[in-house]
Amino acid sequence: MSLLRGRLLVVSTPIGNLGDLSPRGREALEQADLVACEDTRRTGWLLSQLGIRRPMLSLNDHNERSRLPRLLALLEEGKTVALVSDAGTPLVSDPGFALVRAAIELGARVEPVPGASAILTALVASGLPPYPFTFAGFPPPRAGKRRAFFRELAPLPHTVIFFESPHRLLASLEDARHELGDRPAALGRELTKLYEEVLRGRLSEIEAELAGRPAIKGELVLVVGRAEKAPG
Secondary structure, three states: OOOOOOEEEEEOEOOOOHHHOOHHHHHHHHHOOEEEEOOHHHHHHHHHHHOOOOOEEEOOOOOHHHHHHHHHHHHHOOOEEEEEOOOEOOOOOOOOHHHHHHHHHHOOEEEEEOOOOHHHHHHHHHOOOOOOEEEOOOOOOOHHHHHHHHHHHOOOOOEEEEEEOHHHHHHHHHHHHHHHOOOEEEEEEOOOOOOOEEEEEEHHHHHHHHHOOOOOOOOEEEEEOOOOOOOO
16 A cells, blocks of 8 residues: 555656557656656657656666665655656666665555557567567677577477567577577567568568668567477
8 A cells, every 4th residue: 555645657658659658648747746767868859749848867777776766755755756768668678677666665656657568569460479478678689698598488388579679680580590490470670650560470581581681770579489389
C-alpha cells in the first residue's frame, strides 16, 4: 500500500510515430512536476511537438544512482515524476529499474502508463509464434561473449527477441545462425516510421539480403523462431 502522495508515472512513448502516444500518456506528461528522461534533447523534442513544457532531468545508465536522491526527495514531497526513455517502454533495455525499485521501497505510488513497445511491435509483425517468447536485450558486442550469449539461449523452446545496432547486425546474424541453427526469423527496421521494413526468412536469408546492401541504418529488432523439430 502506498504511504506517500508522490507518484512515479512510468510512461511509454512512441517508438517512431507520434500518433502512437496515448491520450493517457500525454496527460501523464502534462501532469508531471518533473520528467526524468534518458536524453533531454530527445524528450525535449517530443514535449515540444506536443506543446508541453516541463522541467526535465537526465536519467541514464551512467547517472541513475546519483540521481536517485533528488528524485526520491520529490516523491517524498508529494510531487509527480514522469519516467520516460528515448522511445518505447522504460526499463526494457533502458534506464529506470533502480528508480522504480527505490520508489516502491519508499512507499511512493508507481503507475505504469502503457504504450508502444518495439518488442511487441516486432513480434506481432514477424509471423512467428507469439508465445512463449523471451526478450534477451542486446547481444554482447564482443564476438566470443556474443556466441556464448546465443549458445545459452539455444535450448529454449521459445521465440527469442533481440535488439541490435546497425554496425553489429551482420556479425550478430552470423553468430546467431552458428549457435542457434538457421532458424526462421524476422528483422524489424524503423518500425512505425516512414521507412518501416520487416524482412522475413531464414537467418541466412536475412543475412544475405543485408550483406548486399551498401549500408544498414535505423532501429533494429530481430525476432528468431524456436528450434524446429526434426522429422520422425
